[in-house]
Amino acid sequence: MSAQAIAAATKALRAYLKSSLSPGRSVTLLPPGEDPPLTGSGVNLYLYRVGESPHLRNQAYPGNRAGAPARDVPVLSLELSYLLTPFGPTPGSDDETDEAHAALGEAMLALHDEPILNQVHRPGFDADTELAAALRDSFEDVRVRLDALSVEDLSRIWSTIGKPYRLSAAYQVSLVQLRGATSGYAVPPATAPQITLGTHAAPxxxxxxxxxxxxxxxxxxxxxxxxxxxxxxxxxxxxxxxxxxxxxxxxxxxxxxxxxxxxxxxxxxxxxxxxxxxxxxxxxxxxxxxxxxRVDPWAAAATPVRTAPGGPTTVVVTGTGLATAAEIIATDSTGTPRFSAAVDPTGTDDGTATAVLPAATLTNLAPGSTPNGRYDLRVRLASGALTNPRPLLVAPILTPVTGAPGGSEYDPADRRLTLRGARLDGHDVRLSVDAAEYSLGPHTDPATVTHQFPRPLQPGEHTVAVIVDGFRSDFLRVRA
CATH class of the missing domain: 2.60.40 (Immunoglobulin-like)
Known part of the structure; x- marks a missing residue:
C-alpha cells in the first residue's frame, strides 16, 4: 500500500463528488475559511483529521488483490475525517434557490446513494479507472459515512482552525492503509494477554x-x-x-x-x-x-457501464483469452440470460470482444415489459465457456424536445409537464422535480411521461428526472 493512499483517497472522493453535482458546480480543496471561487457554486472538501483505526491497530499487511504477497510488516490503517462545506452566490430576497444549499444537498445525496467508492461504476466515475491502484487493489473498500457530529462539535472544529463557523457536514472515510517498505517491526507491537485453548495446524x-x-x-x-x-x-x-x-x-x-x-x-x-x-x-x-x-477467459473491463435504449449500443469487453468469442450475453440477478448480441469478428482478438446491441434488443427484453436494472455482461466463447461478469446498468432515458424551452414541454396554464424518452414504463414510476418526488404508480407508456401538478411550478429552471422501479434517468433541465 503506497504512502500516497491518503492523497489518492482525497482525489477519488473529489472526482466522485464532481461527477455527481449538477453541471457548472465545482469541488474545491481549499483550507476552511478561504474565499471560494468568485463565481459559481459547489462544495469544498477539507481533510481536517487523520486517525488510526482502533480495530486494526498493529495488524500485519494482508497483501492485496493484485497479487502482492502478505509480509510480516505493520500496516497503518487510517480513518480520514473531512468537512464538506457548500459555497455559492449570496441569495437575494427574490431568489428562489440558494445554490450553496442545493450543492450541499446534491453532494450529500451522492455520498448516501454510493457509500462504497470501489463499487461505483457509472458515467463520470468508474472505480476501475478513477481509483489509484493502492485503493483499487486493496482488500479493504473505501467507505464513506456521515459523521454524526453535533453543532457544538462542528463549532469546536472551526474554532480550532481559527475561522468563523460556516455550514458544514462531517464525513468519515475508511479504510485507507499505508504499509512500510522494511521487513520486521521497528517497534514491537502492543500485545494483550491471551488464553490459548488449543492449536490446529494450518490447512x-x-x-x-x-x-x-x-x-x-x-x-x-x-x-x-x-x-x-x-x-x-x-x-x-x-x-x-x-x-x-x-x-x-x-x-x-x-x-x-x-x-x-x-x-x-x-x-x-x-x-x-x-x-x-x-x-x-x-x-x-x-x-x-x-x-x-487462472480464470480463462477473463473480462477485465466492459464499456459502457451505463446505457439506455434509443439507438444501437456498442459494447466492448477487454481482457484475455477472447480470440474465439462468439457473443456477448447479459444476465439478470438470477443468472438468466436476458439479451445478447453476436461478436463482430473484425473487432475481436485475444484481448477485445466487440458487439452491437440493436435498439430493439434493449427495448424488448420481455413481452409487455422493459425492465431497467443492473445486468451482468459476459463473453461466451465458441466452446460455451463464459468470462467473469462485468456490470451494465440499463436505465431510463429522457430525450430533450427540439425547440422546447428546457428540452421539455411545460404548459403553465394547464400545469402539465410532458417528458419524452425511452424505457419509462414500469411498476413504480416517479417524477423527481428539484429532489421532490411525485408518485405516478404503474405506468405503461415507455416513451412519454405526463404529470399535472396541483399548482404551477415556480418560474425559472428546474431539475427533473424519472425514476422507474428504483432506477433513475439522467437529469434534464426544465424551464417553467
Missing amino acids: QLAALVPARGPAATLSGGAVVPGRVRVEGAGLAGPGRTPAVTVAGVPARLIGPPAADVFTMELPRTLPAGPEAEVRVTLDGGPGSSVLVF
Whole structure:
C-alpha cells in the first residue's frame, strides 16, 4: 500500500463528488475559511483529521488483490475525517434557490446513494479507472459515512482552525492503509494477554484441479458456475468445516469435504484476476498456503457501464483469452440470460470482444415489459465457456424536445409537464422535480411521461428526472 493512499483517497472522493453535482458546480480543496471561487457554486472538501483505526491497530499487511504477497510488516490503517462545506452566490430576497444549499444537498445525496467508492461504476466515475491502484487493489473498500457530529462539535472544529463557523457536514472515510517498505517491526507491537485453548495446524494446499478454466459455462440456456477440486491435507476434520475464498470472495462447497479433498463452486464475481488466489481456513484459524487459479477467459473491463435504449449500443469487453468469442450475453440477478448480441469478428482478438446491441434488443427484453436494472455482461466463447461478469446498468432515458424551452414541454396554464424518452414504463414510476418526488404508480407508456401538478411550478429552471422501479434517468433541465 503506497504512502500516497491518503492523497489518492482525497482525489477519488473529489472526482466522485464532481461527477455527481449538477453541471457548472465545482469541488474545491481549499483550507476552511478561504474565499471560494468568485463565481459559481459547489462544495469544498477539507481533510481536517487523520486517525488510526482502533480495530486494526498493529495488524500485519494482508497483501492485496493484485497479487502482492502478505509480509510480516505493520500496516497503518487510517480513518480520514473531512468537512464538506457548500459555497455559492449570496441569495437575494427574490431568489428562489440558494445554490450553496442545493450543492450541499446534491453532494450529500451522492455520498448516501454510493457509500462504497470501489463499487461505483457509472458515467463520470468508474472505480476501475478513477481509483489509484493502492485503493483499487486493496482488500479493504473505501467507505464513506456521515459523521454524526453535533453543532457544538462542528463549532469546536472551526474554532480550532481559527475561522468563523460556516455550514458544514462531517464525513468519515475508511479504510485507507499505508504499509512500510522494511521487513520486521521497528517497534514491537502492543500485545494483550491471551488464553490459548488449543492449536490446529494450518490447512495445506497441494493442487487445484483444474488450475485454469472459465468462471462459468452456458448450458441449457443457464449460467453454470465453474467447479474446482481442491486437494491437500488437513482441509477438514470432525466438527471442522473449511472456509475457502477465491480472490478474497467466499466460495460455496459442493458436497461434504474430506480431510484431503473437497470441491468448490467459483464465486459469481471476482474482484481481481485473471490470477485468483485460493485460500482455506478452518474455524477462523490460521490460513493455508496460497494456490493460484487462472480464470480463462477473463473480462477485465466492459464499456459502457451505463446505457439506455434509443439507438444501437456498442459494447466492448477487454481482457484475455477472447480470440474465439462468439457473443456477448447479459444476465439478470438470477443468472438468466436476458439479451445478447453476436461478436463482430473484425473487432475481436485475444484481448477485445466487440458487439452491437440493436435498439430493439434493449427495448424488448420481455413481452409487455422493459425492465431497467443492473445486468451482468459476459463473453461466451465458441466452446460455451463464459468470462467473469462485468456490470451494465440499463436505465431510463429522457430525450430533450427540439425547440422546447428546457428540452421539455411545460404548459403553465394547464400545469402539465410532458417528458419524452425511452424505457419509462414500469411498476413504480416517479417524477423527481428539484429532489421532490411525485408518485405516478404503474405506468405503461415507455416513451412519454405526463404529470399535472396541483399548482404551477415556480418560474425559472428546474431539475427533473424519472425514476422507474428504483432506477433513475439522467437529469434534464426544465424551464417553467
